Amino acid sequence: xxxxxxxxxxxxxxxxxxxxxxxxxxxxxxxxxxxxxxxxxxxxxxxxxxxxxxxxxxxxxxxxxxxxxxxxxxxxxxxxxxxxxxxxxxxxxx
Numbered sequence: 001x002x003x004x005x006x007x008x009x010x011x012x013x014x015x016x017x018x019x020x021x022x023x024x025x026x027x028x029x030x031x032x033x034x035x036x037x038x039x040x041x042x043x044x045x046x047x048x049x050x051x052x053x054x055x056x057x058x059x060x061x062x063x064x065x066x067x068x069x070x071x072x073x074x075x076x077x078x079x080x081x082x083x084x085x086x087x088x089x090x091x092x093x094x
Contacts, residue, residue, distance in 0.1 A: 006089040010024065012088075015052065015055040015056065016055065018030075018055070018056060019055045019056055022056070022062075023058065023062065024055055024058060024062065026062070027061065027062050027063070027064060028056050028063055028064070028065055029064045030044065030052055030056065030064070030065055030066065031066045031068070032048060032049065032052065032065060032066065032067045032081070033048065034067065034068045034069070035037055035072075037046060037067065037069055037070075037077050037081075038073050038074070038077075039068070039079075040077060041077075042076045042079070042080030043075050043080070045080045045081045046080050046081070046083070046084045047083070048081075049058065049065065049081055049084040049085060050064040050084055050088060052065060053065075053084075053085075053088050054088075057088075063092075065085060067081055069077075
């Protein structure tokens with residue numbers, strides 16, 4: 001029986017379901033919630049990134065984060081997201 005693959009961009013798809021179905025099996029390209037970026041505080045975005053990495057990340061890899069930021073996103077929010085990616089996501093900053 002063929003299973004349908006989870007669609008990470010679907011807003012109804014929760015991180016727990018993605019982790020159960022995909023973690024350690026396939027690489028997930030996760031689109032962070034772009035609706036948060038213009039309106040949240042930097043610490044909220046820090047938590048959003050941390051939650052994604054904790055749910056789907058592995059030391060061996062398997063998680064790619066994607067964020068789309070328009071001109072209405074405060075620079076502090078972009079910096080908070082990138083800072084969190086670097087600290088717990090294993091990005092070297094090179």
